[in-house]
Amino acid sequence: xxxxxxxxxxxxxxxxxxxxxxxxxxxxxxxxxxxxxxxxxxxxxxxxxxxxxxxxxxxxxxxxxxxxxxxxxxxxxxxxxxxxxxxxxxxxxxxxxxxxxxxxxxxxxxxxxxxxxxxxxxxxxxxxxxxxxxxxxxxxxxxxxxxxxxxxxxxxxxxxxxxxxxxxxxxxxxxxxxxxxxxxxxxxxxxxxxxxxxxxxxxxxxxxxxxxxxxxxxxxxxxxxxxxxxxxxxxxxxxxxxxxxxxxxxxxxxxxxxxxxxxxxxxxxxxxxxxxxxxxxxxxxxxxxxxxxxxxxxxxxxxxxxxxxxxxxxxxxxxxxxxxxxxxxxxxxxxxxxxx
Numbered sequence: 001x002x003x004x005x006x007x008x009x010x011x012x013x014x015x016x017x018x019x020x021x022x023x024x025x026x027x028x029x030x031x032x033x034x035x036x037x038x039x040x041x042x043x044x045x046x047x048x049x050x051x052x053x054x055x056x057x058x059x060x061x062x063x064x065x066x067x068x069x070x071x072x073x074x075x076x077x078x079x080x081x082x083x084x085x086x087x088x089x090x091x092x093x094x095x096x097x098x099x100x101x102x103x104x105x106x107x108x109x110x111x112x113x114x115x116x117x118x119x120x121x122x123x124x125x126x127x128x129x130x131x132x133x134x135x136x137x138x139x140x141x142x143x144x145x146x147x148x149x150x151x152x153x154x155x156x157x158x159x160x161x162x163x164x165x166x167x168x169x170x171x172x173x174x175x176x177x178x179x180x181x182x183x184x185x186x187x188x189x190x191x192x193x194x195x196x197x198x199x200x201x202x203x204x205x206x207x208x209x210x211x212x213x214x215x216x217x218x219x220x221x222x223x224x225x226x227x228x229x230x231x232x233x234x235x236x237x238x239x240x241x242x243x244x245x246x247x248x249x250x251x252x253x254x255x256x257x258x259x260x261x262x263x264x265x266x267x268x269x270x271x272x273x274x275x276x277x278x279x280x281x282x283x284x285x286x287x288x289x290x291x292x293x294x295x296x297x298x299x300x301x302x303x304x305x306x307x308x309x310x311x312x313x314x315x316x317x318x319x320x321x322x323x324x325x326x327x328x329x330x331x332x333x334x335x336x337x338x339x340x
């Protein structure tokens with residue numbers, strides 16, 4: 001049974017067979033306007049009144065292809081090309097104007113690949129050779145064409161294809177940082193720089209802690225003195241006021257303006273420490289300062305500048321206080337030691 005279908009765009013009629021619609025799932029391409037439509041929705045059953053009685057001639061075996069000349073053979077068009085204007089035929093006038101071979105309504109071109117459906121496109125794609133053979137109008141005429149190459153996504157690349165690694169260009173190749181660290185000369189340079197930084201850090205520590213080093217290791221004092229000559233510094237006795245304390249303080253008035261001050265400074269450290277300065281504050285009856293005086297070691301009459309470890313240093317000084325008559329009487333005192 002032959003059926004007719006109509007292109008919804010240009011109203012061109014085509015004759016189709018059920019097998020053809022089954023293979024292409026109803027989707028065909030109009031050879032006139034190139035529109036792709038579902039032929040199953042536009043089917044018209046062909047009647048004997050509408051189609052001329054030329055079925056016998058159409059169904060007769062075709063003439064051998066080898067006996068035909070090139071001018072007699074119809075030119076085949078690729079699926080992607082649009083047919084000529086002469087392919088648009090009406091059923092009523094086609095039978096009278098065309099020969100017996102062309103009496104049949106032109107068949108719609110079959111799609112070379114699967115036509116995307118609106119909802120689902122998961123159906124398998126038929127092979128190009130099968131589609132072309134099933135859609136051929138004559139069995140004796142074997143027509144074959146190559147489908148246009150389809151774009152392949154990265155996931156569709158065959159696993160058997162060999163991956164060719166690109167060859168890097170010499171002048172565009174960047175130096176690997178790891179090769180620089182593996183260079184022996186570079187390692188030697190880094191070692192020298194690290195050694196110089198270490199020596200510099202050690203020298204800074206020696207200069208800052210020179211007094212402590214000289215107190216703990218007196219044998220290094222000549223070397224430290226040489227270093228100080230280079231950097232223009234001076235080695236002094238170690239100062240640790242937290243290890244010093246005042247014991248046995250006495251303040252006694254000898255006459256109206258003369259007083260005697262006696263005290264003892266104790267060194268509780270295991271190192272020799274520098275002698276501190278002394279501050280004397282005289283107070284009145286309300287314990288308010290009346291006089292304040294700072295005495296250096298030289299003013300206290302001592303020739304020493306260092307107090308030995310775990311030892312004491314005593315001092316006895318006579319003071320003259322010249323006070324006006326209206327000043328209050330001195331009744332108390334405070335004694336402090338510190339490093340200026």
